[in-house]
Amino acid sequence: MRAVWLTLGALTTIVALLASTAALWDGFASTRMPEDTRQRSIPFSDRKIKISSSRGDVHVSIVPGQAGEVFIRGTVRWTRDRPTVSEDWDARTSTLRLDVACPETGRPEDPRCMADYLLSVPPETDIEAGTTRGDLDAGHVFGDVRLTSVSGTVRVNDLAGSLWARVGTGDINAEGLNADKTDVEVGAGDVNLSFVNPPSAVRAVVRTSGDVGVFVNSGSYDLTVAGRNTTVDIDKDPASPRKITAKAPDGYVTLCCR
Incomplete structure (x- = not known):
């Protein structure tokens, strides 16, 4: 009888260990980089928009939106400390500048950060967009498109x-x-x-x-x-x-x- 109870106890321990191990791996699998998403709209009536990113990993997707506005939805992700993000709109030149900067520690394993932007512009807008490091997507628009990327x-x-x-x-x-x-x-x-x-x-x-x-x-x-x-x-x-x-x-x- 004692052997039976020992066997049952061992099985219970194994099941508990398996369950805890599975939970631990699920926790690792579900771990994600911290992120922050913000959105806003800008009144817009020009024929052409310029989008520029000269700092950080910035990925920009441009799709058609409503007339009279530019809608901006940005998601920033980082591995350690929150990065510095700038979204500067120059209404005079219809230029949107998007930059992200990771805090520097001077170590090889410096933290990573990146930003993904979804921009909705009036469908017939001419588009000029450029990034230093990051992808550029444009789709379903009717205006002329001019895109540049140093790496992306x-x-x-x-x-x-x-x-x-x-x-x-x-x-x-x-x-x-x-x-x-x-x-x-x-x-x-x-x-x-x-x-x-x-x-x-x-x-x-x-x-x-x-x-x-x-x-x-x-x-x-x-x-x-x-x-x-x-x-x-x-x-x-x-x-x-x-x-x-x-x-x-x-x-x-x-x-x-x-």
């Missing part, structure tokens, strides 16, 4: 106006383009462009390492193509008014139909 990925979706983008290190991915003119270039990274209607002028360039892919509807184009490996599956016509330039000196260049 540029993503564009369902754009009606023209697109101009420059990235130092990172990719440019654009889908659902209805843009008549597109001019994109990266230092190191990949470029992928997909059009829903035949464009008039496309320039897609990788300066060092990376690949280029351009996908258009059927039709003939005046083509300028350069790459270590090239695949062209669209009609080439030097007399065509529609022009595509695609270059990746050390990568793959693919031009194809949709």
